[in-house]
Amino acid sequence: MTSPKPPINAPAAHQADTRIAGDRPLRDTRSLRDYIRTIVDFPKEGILFRDVTTLFADARGFRMAVDQLLTPYAGLAIDKVVGLEARGFILGGAVAHQLSVGFVPIRKKGKLPGSVISEAYALEYGEAVMEIHDDALKSGERVLIVDDLLATGGTAAAGIRLCERLGAGVVGCAFVIDLPDLGGRALLEGMGYDVHALTAFEGD
Ligand SMILES: O=P(O)(O)OC[C@H]1O[C@H](OP(=O)(O)OP(=O)(O)O)[C@H](O)[C@@H]1O
């Protein structure tokens, strides 16, 4: 027999299960990685798609991701968090809120309403153009770039170029997932950028 649903304004008693005492889970011992789902052959054959919607949907998982993303940068001077469309918006917005700084979106071509600058880049499974409002960052501002996943590094490198063309400095690039076999970390670190990733999936 299923129990009746509580009234819509009832206190959320079930949330007790998601609370964390210090770093020690009360009951739930899943690691951040355990919340990430893999979809085979999406968006095309041969791709193992690392799906973070299952991580975002879980209160404990999402909090772990946001907290771990910002930990290395908490003591540093950051003026803006720059999020890469689309999942970088969800993470970057939360990180910006935690750091008490503003959030700037980098979007796919044609989505931003104001005057933009653009950068073309290659993806693991296609090509795209990214854009930023040309007044979104001031010269000399220090930015943290946030996205869900680092694969070839093409998206992040385009994001870095856009920020730097506006005169901003990239303090770091933070990702939930690194796919090291696709070379993004090596690319970005080879260019001298700080890369912070919470977990890696090898063999992709
Ligand atoms: O390191 P790269 O090879 O550039 O790949 C990483 C990018 O690919 C994914 O986004 P996607 O392009 O699928 O766009 P979406 O988030 O808008 O779905 C992911 O969220 C990163 O932004």
Ligand SMILES: Nc1ncnc2[nH]cnc12
């Ligand atoms: N394997 C993958 N899973 C999820 N997002 C991606 N973006 C590029 N490669 C990806």
